[in-house]
Amino acid sequence: xxxxxxxxxxxxxxxxxxxxxxxxxxxxxxxxxxxxxxxxxxxxxxxxxxxxxxxxxxxxxxxxxxxxxxxxxxxxxxxxxxxxxxxxxxxxxxxxxxxxxxxxxxxxxxxxxxxxxxxxxxxxxxxxxxxxxxxxxxxxxxxxxxxxxxxxxxxxxxxxxxxxxxxxxxxxxxxxxxxxxxxxxxxxxxxxxxxxxxxxxxxxxxxxxxxxxxxxxxxxxxxxxxxxxxxxxxxxxxxxxxxxxxxxxxxxxxxxxxxxxxxxxxxxxxxxx
Amino acid sequence: xxxxxxxxxxxxxxxxxxxxxxxxxxxxxxxxxxxxxxxxxxxxxxxxxxxxxxxxxxxxxxxxxxxxxxxxxxxxxxxxxxxxxxxxxxxxxxxxxxxxxxxxxxxxxxxxxxxxxxxxxxxxxxxxxxxxxxxxxxxxxxxxxxxxxxxxxxxxxxxxxxxxxxxxxxxxxxxxxxxxxxxxxxxxxxxxxxxxxxxxxxxxxxxxxxxxxxxxxxxxxxxxxxxxxxxxxxxxxxxxxxxxxxxxxxxxxxxxxxxxxxxxxxxxxxxxxxxxx
Numbered sequence: 001x002x003x004x005x006x007x008x009x010x011x012x013x014x015x016x017x018x019x020x021x022x023x024x025x026x027x028x029x030x031x032x033x034x035x036x037x038x039x040x041x042x043x044x045x046x047x048x049x050x051x052x053x054x055x056x057x058x059x060x061x062x063x064x065x066x067x068x069x070x071x072x073x074x075x076x077x078x079x080x081x082x083x084x085x086x087x088x089x090x091x092x093x094x095x096x097x098x099x100x101x102x103x104x105x106x107x108x109x110x111x112x113x114x115x116x117x118x119x120x121x122x123x124x125x126x127x128x129x130x131x132x133x134x135x136x137x138x139x140x141x142x143x144x145x146x147x148x149x150x151x152x153x154x155x156x157x158x159x160x161x162x163x164x165x166x167x168x169x170x171x172x173x174x175x176x177x178x179x180x181x182x183x184x185x186x187x188x189x190x191x192x193x194x195x196x197x198x199x200x201x202x203x204x205x206x207x208x209x210x211x212x213x214x215x216x217x218x219x220x221x222x223x224x225x226x227x228x229x230x231x232x233x234x235x236x237x238x239x240x241x242x243x244x245x246x247x248x249x250x251x252x253x254x255x256x257x258x259x260x261x262x263x264x265x266x267x268x269x270x271x272x273x
Numbered sequence: 274x275x276x277x278x279x280x281x282x283x284x285x286x287x288x289x290x291x292x293x294x295x296x297x298x299x300x301x302x303x304x305x306x307x308x309x310x311x312x313x314x315x316x317x318x319x320x321x322x323x324x325x326x327x328x329x330x331x332x333x334x335x336x337x338x339x340x341x342x343x344x345x346x347x348x349x350x351x352x353x354x355x356x357x358x359x360x361x362x363x364x365x366x367x368x369x370x371x372x373x374x375x376x377x378x379x380x381x382x383x384x385x386x387x388x389x390x391x392x393x394x395x396x397x398x399x400x401x402x403x404x405x406x407x408x409x410x411x412x413x414x415x416x417x418x419x420x421x422x423x424x425x426x427x428x429x430x431x432x433x434x435x436x437x438x439x440x441x442x443x444x445x446x447x448x449x450x451x452x453x454x455x456x457x458x459x460x461x462x463x464x465x466x467x468x469x470x471x472x473x474x475x476x477x478x479x480x481x482x483x484x485x486x487x488x489x490x491x492x493x494x495x496x497x498x499x500x501x502x503x504x505x506x507x508x509x510x511x512x513x514x515x516x517x518x519x520x521x522x523x524x525x526x527x528x529x530x531x532x533x534x535x536x537x538x539x540x541x542x543x544x545x546x547x548x549x550x
Contacts, residue, residue: 145297208380
Protein backbone atom coordinates (compact mmCIF):
# COMPACT_ATOMS: atom_id res chain seq x y z
CA UNK A 1 0.00 0.00 0.00
CA UNK A 2 0.96 3.69 -0.24
CA UNK A 3 3.07 2.91 -3.25
CA UNK A 4 2.52 4.81 -6.46
CA UNK A 5 3.24 2.77 -9.57
CA UNK A 6 4.89 4.20 -12.69
CA UNK A 7 1.77 4.18 -14.93
CA UNK A 8 -0.23 6.04 -12.31
CA UNK A 9 2.56 8.60 -11.89
CA UNK A 10 2.53 9.19 -15.64
CA UNK A 11 -1.25 9.53 -15.55
CA UNK A 12 -1.11 12.13 -12.77
CA UNK A 13 1.56 14.06 -14.67
CA UNK A 14 -0.52 14.02 -17.87
CA UNK A 15 -3.62 15.39 -16.14
CA UNK A 16 -1.57 18.10 -14.44
CA UNK A 17 0.03 19.00 -17.78
CA UNK A 18 -3.48 19.39 -19.23
CA UNK A 19 -4.47 21.62 -16.30
CA UNK A 20 -1.34 23.76 -16.29
CA UNK A 21 -0.30 24.23 -19.94
CA UNK A 22 -2.89 26.98 -20.69
CA UNK A 23 -1.90 28.81 -17.52
CA UNK A 24 1.75 28.58 -18.43
CA UNK A 25 0.94 30.07 -21.83
CA UNK A 26 -0.86 33.00 -20.19
CA UNK A 27 2.10 33.64 -17.89
CA UNK A 28 4.71 33.33 -20.66
CA UNK A 29 2.91 35.54 -23.20
CA UNK A 30 2.34 38.23 -20.57
CA UNK A 31 6.09 38.89 -20.90
CA UNK A 32 5.96 39.09 -24.71
CA UNK A 33 7.62 42.15 -26.22
CA UNK A 34 5.28 42.23 -29.24
CA UNK A 35 1.55 42.81 -29.01
CA UNK A 36 0.64 39.28 -30.00
CA UNK A 37 -0.67 36.47 -27.82
CA UNK A 38 0.40 33.95 -30.47
CA UNK A 39 4.01 34.72 -31.39
CA UNK A 40 6.67 35.10 -28.71
CA UNK A 41 9.19 37.68 -29.87
CA UNK A 42 11.17 38.54 -26.81
CA UNK A 43 11.02 39.15 -23.09
CA UNK A 44 9.76 42.46 -21.76
CA UNK A 45 7.78 43.95 -18.90
CA UNK A 46 6.08 46.30 -21.34
CA UNK A 47 2.57 44.93 -20.76
CA UNK A 48 2.86 45.18 -16.99
CA UNK A 49 3.80 48.85 -17.36
CA UNK A 50 1.03 49.36 -19.89
CA UNK A 51 -1.46 47.80 -17.48
CA UNK A 52 -0.79 50.35 -14.77
CA UNK A 53 -1.34 53.18 -17.25
CA UNK A 54 -4.78 51.86 -18.19
CA UNK A 55 -7.12 53.94 -16.04
CA UNK A 56 -10.24 51.92 -16.84
CA UNK A 57 -8.57 48.73 -15.64
CA UNK A 58 -7.22 50.35 -12.46
CA UNK A 59 -10.70 51.68 -11.72
CA UNK A 60 -12.22 48.24 -12.34
CA UNK A 61 -9.63 46.80 -9.94
CA UNK A 62 -10.67 49.21 -7.15
CA UNK A 63 -14.34 48.47 -7.85
CA UNK A 64 -13.73 44.74 -7.60
CA UNK A 65 -11.94 45.06 -4.25
CA UNK A 66 -14.57 47.38 -2.76
CA UNK A 67 -17.35 45.08 -3.92
CA UNK A 68 -15.60 41.95 -2.62
CA UNK A 69 -14.95 43.43 0.83
CA UNK A 70 -18.40 44.95 1.36
CA UNK A 71 -20.32 41.96 0.04
CA UNK A 72 -18.17 39.42 1.93
CA UNK A 73 -18.57 41.30 5.23
CA UNK A 74 -22.33 41.65 4.76
CA UNK A 75 -22.89 38.03 3.79
CA UNK A 76 -20.70 36.84 6.67
CA UNK A 77 -22.74 38.86 9.20
CA UNK A 78 -26.15 37.83 7.80
CA UNK A 79 -24.96 34.26 7.28
CA UNK A 80 -23.52 33.83 10.79
CA UNK A 81 -26.73 35.14 12.36
CA UNK A 82 -28.76 32.87 10.07
CA UNK A 83 -26.70 29.81 11.03
CA UNK A 84 -27.19 30.60 14.74
CA UNK A 85 -30.93 30.87 14.22
CA UNK A 86 -31.40 27.89 11.92
CA UNK A 87 -29.33 25.70 14.26
CA UNK A 88 -31.94 26.18 16.98
CA UNK A 89 -34.86 25.27 14.72
CA UNK A 90 -36.29 21.77 15.02
CA UNK A 91 -35.70 19.43 12.10
CA UNK A 92 -39.00 19.98 10.35
CA UNK A 93 -40.37 20.92 6.95
CA UNK A 94 -39.87 24.56 7.91
CA UNK A 95 -36.15 24.12 8.53
CA UNK A 96 -35.56 22.02 5.41
CA UNK A 97 -37.61 24.53 3.41
CA UNK A 98 -35.36 27.36 4.60
CA UNK A 99 -32.24 25.36 3.75
CA UNK A 100 -33.59 24.56 0.27
CA UNK A 101 -34.28 28.23 -0.49
CA UNK A 102 -30.84 29.16 0.91
CA UNK A 103 -29.14 26.68 -1.40
CA UNK A 104 -30.99 27.75 -4.56
CA UNK A 105 -28.22 30.14 -5.76
CA UNK A 106 -25.72 27.30 -5.35
CA UNK A 107 -27.78 24.74 -7.27
CA UNK A 108 -29.28 26.93 -9.98
CA UNK A 109 -27.23 27.61 -13.12
CA UNK A 110 -25.44 30.93 -12.59
CA UNK A 111 -26.95 32.38 -15.74
CA UNK A 112 -30.46 31.81 -14.34
CA UNK A 113 -29.53 33.45 -11.02
CA UNK A 114 -28.07 36.41 -12.91
CA UNK A 115 -31.01 36.77 -15.24
CA UNK A 116 -33.62 36.43 -12.49
CA UNK A 117 -31.99 39.16 -10.39
CA UNK A 118 -31.63 41.38 -13.43
CA UNK A 119 -35.38 41.03 -14.08
CA UNK A 120 -36.14 42.03 -10.48
CA UNK A 121 -33.84 45.06 -10.61
CA UNK A 122 -35.10 46.23 -13.99
CA UNK A 123 -38.70 45.75 -12.85
CA UNK A 124 -38.11 47.80 -9.69
CA UNK A 125 -36.17 50.36 -11.73
CA UNK A 126 -39.00 50.88 -14.18
CA UNK A 127 -41.52 50.91 -11.33
CA UNK A 128 -39.64 53.66 -9.49
CA UNK A 129 -38.68 55.34 -12.78
CA UNK A 130 -34.94 55.16 -12.07
CA UNK A 131 -32.75 55.30 -15.14
CA UNK A 132 -29.79 52.93 -15.20
CA UNK A 133 -30.68 51.02 -12.06
CA UNK A 134 -27.83 48.54 -12.60
CA UNK A 135 -24.66 49.54 -10.76
CA UNK A 136 -22.82 49.07 -7.48
CA UNK A 137 -25.90 48.30 -5.39
CA UNK A 138 -27.31 45.67 -7.71
CA UNK A 139 -23.90 43.97 -7.88
CA UNK A 140 -23.62 44.19 -4.10
CA UNK A 141 -27.04 42.56 -3.56
CA UNK A 142 -26.27 39.81 -6.09
CA UNK A 143 -22.87 39.02 -4.56
CA UNK A 144 -24.27 38.87 -1.01
CA UNK A 145 -27.04 36.56 -2.25
CA UNK A 146 -24.80 34.04 -3.98
CA UNK A 147 -22.25 34.04 -1.13
CA UNK A 148 -24.80 33.43 1.65
CA UNK A 149 -25.24 29.66 1.14
CA UNK A 150 -21.45 29.16 1.23
CA UNK A 151 -21.09 31.14 4.47
CA UNK A 152 -23.95 29.24 6.13
CA UNK A 153 -22.64 25.87 4.91
CA UNK A 154 -19.23 26.65 6.41
CA UNK A 155 -20.68 27.56 9.82
CA UNK A 156 -23.50 25.01 10.32
CA UNK A 157 -21.23 21.95 10.82
CA UNK A 158 -19.15 23.83 13.41
CA UNK A 159 -22.33 24.71 15.32
CA UNK A 160 -23.44 21.09 15.29
CA UNK A 161 -20.13 20.04 16.82
CA UNK A 162 -20.58 22.28 19.87
CA UNK A 163 -21.82 20.58 22.99
CA UNK A 164 -25.26 22.18 23.50
CA UNK A 165 -24.76 22.06 27.26
CA UNK A 166 -21.86 24.49 26.96
CA UNK A 167 -23.95 27.60 26.31
CA UNK A 168 -26.43 26.46 28.96
CA UNK A 169 -23.66 25.95 31.48
CA UNK A 170 -22.45 29.48 30.80
CA UNK A 171 -25.96 30.77 31.41
CA UNK A 172 -26.38 28.74 34.59
CA UNK A 173 -23.18 30.37 35.78
CA UNK A 174 -24.87 33.74 35.36
CA UNK A 175 -24.05 34.61 31.78
CA UNK A 176 -26.70 36.55 29.82
CA UNK A 177 -27.83 34.64 26.71
CA UNK A 178 -26.26 37.17 24.35
CA UNK A 179 -23.01 37.06 26.28
CA UNK A 180 -23.06 33.25 26.29
CA UNK A 181 -23.19 33.32 22.51
CA UNK A 182 -20.38 35.86 22.31
CA UNK A 183 -18.14 34.12 24.86
CA UNK A 184 -18.85 30.45 24.15
CA UNK A 185 -20.46 29.89 20.75
CA UNK A 186 -18.69 32.47 18.59
CA UNK A 187 -15.12 31.40 19.53
CA UNK A 188 -16.05 27.79 18.76
CA UNK A 189 -17.37 28.59 15.28
CA UNK A 190 -14.70 31.18 14.46
CA UNK A 191 -12.83 28.93 11.97
CA UNK A 192 -16.10 28.35 10.09
CA UNK A 193 -16.83 32.08 10.00
CA UNK A 194 -13.31 32.79 8.71
CA UNK A 195 -13.44 30.21 5.93
CA UNK A 196 -16.95 31.38 5.02
CA UNK A 197 -15.68 34.95 4.76
CA UNK A 198 -12.69 33.99 2.63
CA UNK A 199 -14.90 31.93 0.34
CA UNK A 200 -17.36 34.80 -0.05
CA UNK A 201 -14.46 37.17 -0.78
CA UNK A 202 -12.84 35.01 -3.47
CA UNK A 203 -16.20 34.09 -5.05
CA UNK A 204 -16.97 37.79 -5.35
CA UNK A 205 -13.51 38.60 -6.81
CA UNK A 206 -13.87 35.95 -9.48
CA UNK A 207 -17.53 36.11 -10.39
CA UNK A 208 -18.33 36.90 -13.99
CA UNK A 209 -21.61 35.32 -15.10
CA UNK A 210 -23.94 36.76 -12.44
CA UNK A 211 -22.13 40.13 -12.40
CA UNK A 212 -22.43 40.35 -16.16
CA UNK A 213 -26.22 40.49 -15.93
CA UNK A 214 -26.60 42.80 -12.92
CA UNK A 215 -23.92 45.40 -13.73
CA UNK A 216 -24.22 48.58 -15.73
CA UNK A 217 -21.73 50.76 -17.62
CA UNK A 218 -21.17 52.97 -14.54
CA UNK A 219 -19.61 50.31 -12.35
CA UNK A 220 -17.40 47.67 -13.95
CA UNK A 221 -15.55 44.89 -12.15
CA UNK A 222 -12.36 43.26 -13.42
CA UNK A 223 -13.97 40.09 -14.81
CA UNK A 224 -16.45 42.26 -16.72
CA UNK A 225 -13.61 44.46 -17.96
CA UNK A 226 -11.75 41.33 -19.10
CA UNK A 227 -14.89 40.13 -20.87
CA UNK A 228 -15.28 43.33 -22.85
CA UNK A 229 -11.57 43.20 -23.73
CA UNK A 230 -11.75 39.59 -24.96
CA UNK A 231 -14.50 40.55 -27.39
CA UNK A 232 -11.74 41.97 -29.57
CA UNK A 233 -8.30 40.46 -30.03
CA UNK A 234 -6.56 40.49 -26.72
CA UNK A 235 -3.20 42.17 -26.20
CA UNK A 236 -0.87 40.63 -23.61
CA UNK A 237 -1.87 43.23 -20.99
CA UNK A 238 -4.92 41.09 -20.14
CA UNK A 239 -2.55 38.16 -19.67
CA UNK A 240 -0.38 40.33 -17.43
CA UNK A 241 -3.45 41.30 -15.42
CA UNK A 242 -4.56 37.68 -14.98
CA UNK A 243 -1.06 36.67 -13.96
CA UNK A 244 -1.00 39.36 -11.27
CA UNK A 245 -4.46 38.44 -9.93
CA UNK A 246 -3.49 34.78 -9.95
CA UNK A 247 -0.27 35.36 -8.01
CA UNK A 248 -2.07 37.57 -5.45
CA UNK A 249 -4.79 34.96 -4.83
CA UNK A 250 -2.16 32.24 -4.62
CA UNK A 251 -0.24 34.15 -1.94
CA UNK A 252 -3.50 34.76 -0.01
CA UNK A 253 -4.32 31.05 -0.16
CA UNK A 254 -0.88 30.01 1.02
CA UNK A 255 -1.13 32.40 3.99
CA UNK A 256 -4.60 31.12 4.86
CA UNK A 257 -3.47 27.51 4.60
CA UNK A 258 -0.41 28.10 6.77
CA UNK A 259 -2.68 29.73 9.36
CA UNK A 260 -4.99 26.72 9.14
CA UNK A 261 -2.10 24.33 9.67
CA UNK A 262 -0.87 26.31 12.65
CA UNK A 263 -4.40 26.34 14.04
CA UNK A 264 -4.67 22.60 13.59
CA UNK A 265 -1.35 21.98 15.27
CA UNK A 266 -2.16 24.16 18.26
CA UNK A 267 -5.57 22.49 18.35
CA UNK A 268 -3.88 19.11 18.52
CA UNK A 269 -1.57 20.31 21.25
CA UNK A 270 -4.62 21.57 23.13
CA UNK A 271 -6.24 18.18 22.78
CA UNK A 272 -3.12 16.49 24.16
CA UNK A 273 -3.26 18.66 27.24
CA UNK B 274 -32.26 27.31 27.48
CA UNK B 275 -35.74 28.66 28.15
CA UNK B 276 -38.33 29.31 25.47
CA UNK B 277 -37.85 33.06 25.31
CA UNK B 278 -34.12 32.80 24.68
CA UNK B 279 -34.65 30.04 22.16
CA UNK B 280 -37.05 32.26 20.25
CA UNK B 281 -34.61 35.13 20.47
CA UNK B 282 -31.82 33.05 18.93
CA UNK B 283 -34.15 31.75 16.21
CA UNK B 284 -34.93 35.38 15.36
CA UNK B 285 -31.25 35.80 14.38
CA UNK B 286 -32.20 34.08 11.13
CA UNK B 287 -34.75 36.78 10.33
CA UNK B 288 -32.50 39.08 8.23
CA UNK B 289 -31.46 36.09 6.15
CA UNK B 290 -35.05 34.96 5.67
CA UNK B 291 -36.15 38.41 4.53
CA UNK B 292 -33.12 38.69 2.23
CA UNK B 293 -33.72 35.25 0.67
CA UNK B 294 -37.40 35.96 0.16
CA UNK B 295 -36.72 39.22 -1.67
CA UNK B 296 -33.60 38.30 -3.62
CA UNK B 297 -34.00 34.56 -4.26
CA UNK B 298 -37.72 33.74 -4.29
CA UNK B 299 -39.07 36.96 -5.84
CA UNK B 300 -36.56 36.90 -8.76
CA UNK B 301 -37.63 33.35 -9.62
CA UNK B 302 -41.26 34.47 -9.55
CA UNK B 303 -40.21 37.31 -11.88
CA UNK B 304 -38.76 34.77 -14.34
CA UNK B 305 -42.09 32.96 -14.42
CA UNK B 306 -44.01 36.26 -14.69
CA UNK B 307 -41.92 37.52 -17.62
CA UNK B 308 -42.18 34.13 -19.37
CA UNK B 309 -45.95 34.36 -19.59
CA UNK B 310 -46.28 38.06 -20.48
CA UNK B 311 -45.35 40.23 -23.45
CA UNK B 312 -43.49 43.54 -23.46
CA UNK B 313 -46.71 45.36 -22.50
CA UNK B 314 -47.19 43.10 -19.50
CA UNK B 315 -50.20 41.23 -20.91
CA UNK B 316 -50.60 37.49 -20.51
CA UNK B 317 -49.41 35.50 -23.52
CA UNK B 318 -48.20 32.03 -24.41
CA UNK B 319 -46.27 33.33 -27.41
CA UNK B 320 -42.87 32.98 -25.67
CA UNK B 321 -43.61 29.38 -24.81
CA UNK B 322 -44.66 28.56 -28.40
CA UNK B 323 -41.48 30.21 -29.72
CA UNK B 324 -39.33 27.87 -27.62
CA UNK B 325 -39.88 25.07 -30.15
CA UNK B 326 -37.68 27.03 -32.61
CA UNK B 327 -34.79 26.33 -30.26
CA UNK B 328 -35.29 22.60 -29.72
CA UNK B 329 -32.02 21.90 -31.57
CA UNK B 330 -30.12 24.31 -29.32
CA UNK B 331 -31.55 22.73 -26.19
CA UNK B 332 -30.68 19.24 -27.40
CA UNK B 333 -27.16 20.33 -28.39
CA UNK B 334 -26.57 21.91 -24.96
CA UNK B 335 -27.76 18.78 -23.19
CA UNK B 336 -25.65 16.56 -25.44
CA UNK B 337 -22.47 18.66 -25.00
CA UNK B 338 -23.11 18.82 -21.26
CA UNK B 339 -23.49 15.05 -21.00
CA UNK B 340 -20.39 14.33 -23.11
CA UNK B 341 -18.25 16.84 -21.17
CA UNK B 342 -19.47 15.42 -17.85
CA UNK B 343 -18.68 11.84 -18.89
CA UNK B 344 -15.18 12.80 -20.10
CA UNK B 345 -14.56 14.60 -16.79
CA UNK B 346 -15.71 11.52 -14.88
CA UNK B 347 -13.43 9.22 -16.91
CA UNK B 348 -10.41 11.50 -16.36
CA UNK B 349 -11.18 12.44 -12.74
CA UNK B 350 -12.01 9.06 -11.20
CA UNK B 351 -8.61 7.37 -11.73
CA UNK B 352 -6.82 10.57 -10.73
CA UNK B 353 -8.85 10.93 -7.52
CA UNK B 354 -8.23 7.27 -6.73
CA UNK B 355 -4.47 7.49 -7.32
CA UNK B 356 -4.23 10.63 -5.16
CA UNK B 357 -6.26 9.01 -2.38
CA UNK B 358 -3.67 6.21 -2.24
CA UNK B 359 -0.72 8.56 -1.71
CA UNK B 360 0.78 9.62 1.62
CA UNK B 361 -1.51 12.04 3.50
CA UNK B 362 0.91 14.97 3.20
CA UNK B 363 1.34 14.44 -0.55
CA UNK B 364 -2.44 14.16 -0.91
CA UNK B 365 -2.96 17.69 0.44
CA UNK B 366 -0.35 19.11 -1.93
CA UNK B 367 -1.84 17.23 -4.88
CA UNK B 368 -5.32 18.53 -4.15
CA UNK B 369 -3.93 22.07 -3.84
CA UNK B 370 -2.41 21.58 -7.30
CA UNK B 371 -5.78 20.43 -8.63
CA UNK B 372 -7.53 23.52 -7.24
CA UNK B 373 -4.94 26.16 -8.15
CA UNK B 374 -5.95 26.51 -11.83
CA UNK B 375 -9.42 27.53 -10.63
CA UNK B 376 -7.87 30.72 -9.30
CA UNK B 377 -6.92 32.03 -12.69
CA UNK B 378 -9.73 34.01 -14.26
CA UNK B 379 -12.13 31.69 -16.08
CA UNK B 380 -12.39 33.98 -19.11
CA UNK B 381 -8.65 34.16 -19.58
CA UNK B 382 -8.21 30.40 -19.16
CA UNK B 383 -10.73 29.88 -21.95
CA UNK B 384 -9.12 32.55 -24.08
CA UNK B 385 -5.74 30.84 -23.71
CA UNK B 386 -7.25 27.73 -25.28
CA UNK B 387 -8.17 29.89 -28.27
CA UNK B 388 -4.46 30.70 -28.63
CA UNK B 389 -3.63 27.01 -28.48
CA UNK B 390 -6.28 25.70 -30.88
CA UNK B 391 -6.40 28.43 -33.54
CA UNK B 392 -5.51 27.69 -37.16
CA UNK B 393 -2.32 29.70 -36.64
CA UNK B 394 -2.20 28.72 -32.97
CA UNK B 395 0.40 26.98 -30.86
CA UNK B 396 -0.48 23.39 -31.78
CA UNK B 397 -0.58 24.11 -35.49
CA UNK B 398 2.75 26.00 -35.37
CA UNK B 399 4.23 23.02 -33.64
CA UNK B 400 2.79 20.67 -36.28
CA UNK B 401 4.17 22.77 -39.14
CA UNK B 402 7.60 22.73 -37.45
CA UNK B 403 7.40 18.95 -37.65
CA UNK B 404 6.41 19.29 -41.31
CA UNK B 405 2.84 18.13 -40.74
CA UNK B 406 -0.42 19.45 -42.15
CA UNK B 407 -2.27 21.93 -39.91
CA UNK B 408 -5.41 20.62 -38.20
CA UNK B 409 -8.55 22.72 -37.94
CA UNK B 410 -9.61 22.64 -34.30
CA UNK B 411 -11.09 25.96 -33.26
CA UNK B 412 -14.80 26.65 -33.85
CA UNK B 413 -15.74 22.99 -33.67
CA UNK B 414 -17.99 21.16 -31.24
CA UNK B 415 -14.93 19.30 -29.98
CA UNK B 416 -13.24 22.56 -28.99
CA UNK B 417 -16.32 23.61 -27.00
CA UNK B 418 -16.40 20.29 -25.16
CA UNK B 419 -12.66 20.55 -24.49
CA UNK B 420 -13.22 23.99 -22.97
CA UNK B 421 -15.93 22.60 -20.68
CA UNK B 422 -13.78 19.65 -19.61
CA UNK B 423 -10.82 21.91 -18.93
CA UNK B 424 -12.75 24.50 -16.93
CA UNK B 425 -14.85 22.14 -14.81
CA UNK B 426 -12.56 19.11 -14.32
CA UNK B 427 -11.46 20.15 -10.78
CA UNK B 428 -15.16 20.19 -9.74
CA UNK B 429 -15.28 16.48 -10.57
CA UNK B 430 -11.95 15.52 -8.99
CA UNK B 431 -12.62 17.23 -5.64
CA UNK B 432 -15.82 15.45 -4.48
CA UNK B 433 -14.68 12.03 -5.73
CA UNK B 434 -11.35 12.44 -3.96
CA UNK B 435 -13.10 13.53 -0.75
CA UNK B 436 -15.13 10.30 -0.51
CA UNK B 437 -12.31 8.02 -1.69
CA UNK B 438 -9.95 9.49 0.92
CA UNK B 439 -12.40 8.32 3.60
CA UNK B 440 -12.54 4.76 2.23
CA UNK B 441 -11.49 2.31 4.92
CA UNK B 442 -8.61 0.23 3.54
CA UNK B 443 -9.66 -2.74 5.66
CA UNK B 444 -12.87 -3.03 3.59
CA UNK B 445 -10.78 -3.51 0.45
CA UNK B 446 -8.47 -5.94 2.25
CA UNK B 447 -11.43 -7.91 3.59
CA UNK B 448 -12.83 -8.24 0.07
CA UNK B 449 -9.42 -9.39 -1.19
CA UNK B 450 -9.09 -11.91 1.64
CA UNK B 451 -12.47 -13.30 0.71
CA UNK B 452 -11.12 -13.92 -2.78
CA UNK B 453 -12.45 -10.96 -4.78
CA UNK B 454 -10.38 -10.01 -7.82
CA UNK B 455 -9.46 -6.42 -8.73
CA UNK B 456 -12.57 -5.88 -10.84
CA UNK B 457 -14.87 -7.26 -8.16
CA UNK B 458 -13.20 -5.18 -5.44
CA UNK B 459 -13.77 -2.10 -7.56
CA UNK B 460 -17.37 -2.85 -8.55
CA UNK B 461 -18.49 -4.19 -5.17
CA UNK B 462 -16.51 -2.12 -2.67
CA UNK B 463 -14.75 0.95 -4.05
CA UNK B 464 -17.31 2.24 -6.56
CA UNK B 465 -20.43 1.82 -4.36
CA UNK B 466 -18.56 3.66 -1.60
CA UNK B 467 -17.78 6.59 -3.89
CA UNK B 468 -21.25 7.00 -5.47
CA UNK B 469 -22.13 10.10 -3.43
CA UNK B 470 -18.91 11.81 -4.59
CA UNK B 471 -19.54 10.83 -8.20
CA UNK B 472 -23.10 12.21 -8.04
CA UNK B 473 -22.04 15.57 -6.65
CA UNK B 474 -19.17 15.71 -9.17
CA UNK B 475 -21.59 15.07 -12.02
CA UNK B 476 -23.90 17.82 -10.73
CA UNK B 477 -21.07 20.30 -10.35
CA UNK B 478 -19.81 19.73 -13.91
CA UNK B 479 -23.12 19.23 -15.71
CA UNK B 480 -24.92 22.37 -14.48
CA UNK B 481 -22.26 24.92 -15.55
CA UNK B 482 -21.57 23.01 -18.80
CA UNK B 483 -25.19 22.99 -19.94
CA UNK B 484 -25.69 26.66 -19.14
CA UNK B 485 -22.37 28.13 -20.33
CA UNK B 486 -22.16 30.87 -22.93
CA UNK B 487 -18.60 32.17 -22.85
CA UNK B 488 -16.94 28.87 -23.75
CA UNK B 489 -19.16 28.36 -26.79
CA UNK B 490 -18.63 31.99 -27.88
CA UNK B 491 -14.86 31.77 -27.77
CA UNK B 492 -14.14 28.16 -28.77
CA UNK B 493 -17.24 27.52 -30.88
CA UNK B 494 -17.03 30.81 -32.74
CA UNK B 495 -20.79 31.36 -32.50
CA UNK B 496 -21.47 28.52 -34.94
CA UNK B 497 -22.28 26.12 -32.11
CA UNK B 498 -24.65 28.31 -30.12
CA UNK B 499 -25.75 26.76 -26.84
CA UNK B 500 -28.79 27.63 -24.79
CA UNK B 501 -26.70 29.99 -22.64
CA UNK B 502 -25.74 31.94 -25.77
CA UNK B 503 -29.39 32.37 -26.76
CA UNK B 504 -30.35 33.54 -23.26
CA UNK B 505 -27.42 35.94 -23.13
CA UNK B 506 -28.42 37.37 -26.52
CA UNK B 507 -32.04 37.97 -25.45
CA UNK B 508 -30.91 39.96 -22.41
CA UNK B 509 -27.83 41.79 -23.66
CA UNK B 510 -28.41 42.25 -27.40
CA UNK B 511 -32.02 41.95 -28.52
CA UNK B 512 -33.52 43.12 -25.19
CA UNK B 513 -36.32 40.58 -25.38
CA UNK B 514 -36.55 39.92 -21.64
CA UNK B 515 -39.80 37.97 -21.94
CA UNK B 516 -38.47 35.37 -24.33
CA UNK B 517 -35.16 35.26 -22.43
CA UNK B 518 -37.10 34.55 -19.24
CA UNK B 519 -39.00 31.71 -20.94
CA UNK B 520 -35.70 30.16 -22.08
CA UNK B 521 -34.26 30.45 -18.55
CA UNK B 522 -37.38 28.88 -17.08
CA UNK B 523 -37.08 25.87 -19.38
CA UNK B 524 -33.33 25.57 -18.69
CA UNK B 525 -34.03 25.56 -14.95
CA UNK B 526 -36.78 22.94 -15.28
CA UNK B 527 -34.58 20.76 -17.53
CA UNK B 528 -31.73 20.83 -15.02
CA UNK B 529 -34.13 20.12 -12.14
CA UNK B 530 -35.42 17.06 -14.00
CA UNK B 531 -31.87 15.84 -14.70
CA UNK B 532 -30.95 16.29 -11.02
CA UNK B 533 -34.08 14.48 -9.85
CA UNK B 534 -33.26 11.53 -12.13
CA UNK B 535 -29.64 11.56 -10.84
CA UNK B 536 -30.74 11.60 -7.21
CA UNK B 537 -33.24 8.81 -7.72
CA UNK B 538 -30.56 6.74 -9.41
CA UNK B 539 -28.02 7.37 -6.65
CA UNK B 540 -30.38 6.77 -3.72
CA UNK B 541 -31.60 3.46 -5.19
CA UNK B 542 -27.91 2.56 -5.49
CA UNK B 543 -27.51 3.31 -1.78
CA UNK B 544 -30.49 1.14 -0.91
CA UNK B 545 -28.96 -1.68 -2.95
CA UNK B 546 -25.69 -1.34 -1.03
CA UNK B 547 -27.59 -1.40 2.24
CA UNK B 548 -29.35 -4.60 1.30
CA UNK B 549 -26.08 -6.36 0.55
CA UNK B 550 -24.80 -5.42 3.97
